[in-house]
Amino acid sequence: MPFAAITYDIKAGYEKEITEIFTGFRRVGSPVVKGDGGEESARILSTAVFIRDDTMVRVIEYEGDLRAIARHMAVQPGVREVEEKLAPYLTRPRATDTVEGFIATFERSLLTCMAQMSVRDAPRPSTS
Template sequence: MPFVAITYDIKGGNEDRVAEVFSNFQRPRSAVVPGADGGQAGRILATAVFIRDSLLVRFIEFEGDLDAVARHMAAQPGVQEVERKLRPYLNSPRDTTTVEGFVRTFKSSMLRCVTQLSVPRQLA
């Protein structure tokens, strides 16, 4: 499964406040990412958030179309709330109030993937 890593430029000294923003984050009820045609364009399998000093990184494991994943995330109330709560702690503003702005910001804050290695997954 592919991963994407999204960075946030955080004002130093706010690690605990930023961690608090993410402490109550809840996944959407469904992992399914809808496509423009209403069918399934992918799934968000897992997310993880890490912070050190002024760098916060959100990792997302997904299947399917990354653009559809970004559009889907932009419409999630929990994601919108996190983006709103992070604003005071950002060194650089992020345009995430619209779907288009969120997708632009998502793409511009992606880290370049150098390698991804995993073992095959099987159901138990």
């Protein structure tokens, strides 16, 4: 399962306030992301948020189409609420108030994955 990481440029010294924003986060209704025809196109498996100084990173573990996940996240009330509450703490504004703006910001904030390893990907040892 791949991981994606997106960055946020934040004002240093507001870790407590930003942590409080995520403490009340409203999760998405379903981890399943539907395509245009109603078929499952992706699945969000887990997320995590990390912060230090002036950088915050959101990590997403997923299956399927990452662009579909960005599109799905763009319309989730909890995600929109967090983006709005984060705005005063950003050093670089994020144009996430439209689906198109959210997707463009998501793609621009995406870190390049250099390596990924999981015990799930390792060959199982022989039991004979």
